[in-house]
Ligand code: AMP
């Protein structure tokens with residue numbers, strides 16, 4: 230049994246995995262009334278919910294804590310105060326149980342969990358609040374083939390949503406507005422489309438959208454046009470990564486991947502490319518402890534673990550810095 234802890238940003242999650250099977254996956258998300266994440270507050274949230282979730286995960290999976298073989302911890306990348314809180318909790322448990330810790334890179338976990346639904350060697354389109362990356366395994370490492378040059382696509386959606394008076398998270402509001410606009414046959418408005426090689430950029434698009442909204446254009450029509458433009462950029466970059474690497478699978482990850490229109494566009498692209506499309510269930514798409522436990526188990530099977538007192542956090546670890554000894 231591997232117990233996984235997710236703690237990198239707003240979500241504190243605990244998952245329990247045994248031989249690739251997910252036995253529990255519980256989480257609690259730090260939310261704000263207004264504005265974005267305050268790292269210290271999010272860390273306080275993690276501290277408050279950790280023990281409760283730990284007990285809940287053990288109960289759900291019907292195991293005793295003595296059955297835990299090792300603890301997988303998302304020690305990178307992320308917000309330092311949140312990572313430290315996860316580290317503190319993981320250390321406390323590892324010391325008490327006399328077991329080791331497996332340090333897991335959060336972005337790679339989003340990719341590895343794709344295996345639980347059948348992906349073998351995929352391209353990951355990882356679209357979350359802070360991260361927007363296209364990742365794949367090549368030349369002994371997980372490499373970033375493309376990424377945002379400024380803000381993450383989720384933050385972009387949230388910023389526009391805030392501008393038009395919607396709360397956080399903004400993505401689901403925009404999806405709803407866009408769906409209605411489509412049903413009402415609203416016309417697509419041409420917007421800046423920025424793909425540079427396999428990288429994307431959203432800040433110019435955001436400014437344009439804000440200006441159009443301020444000039445009186447309908448929020449629904451803008452949301453619809455926004456989705457068609459921003460998602461087409463992501464899908465183009467992902468398609469180019471597929472073409473470049475010759476890989477035949479695409480996996481989605483991150484909160485924005487919950488968006489049905491993005492899923493649909495990915496599906497169409499994969500169909501046209503004769504690639505397989507994998508979209509994990511919502512609870513595995515968004516930040517969660519099960520993907521950390523799942524990845525941790527694979528790593529442990531390859532002999533990777535450290536003593537709890539040797540482990541540190543790596544807030545800025547890049548995906549391609551991780552030494553991949555388990556493949
Ligand atoms: P994450 O950082 O992976 O937890 O994802 C959070 C981001 O996902 C936020 O920016 C949300 O606005 C965004 N998000 C959540 N649901 C949706 C959705 N249905 N459509 C678009 N974005 C979404």
Ligand code: MG
Pocket residue numbers: 335339357483484515516
């Ligand atoms: Mg994430």
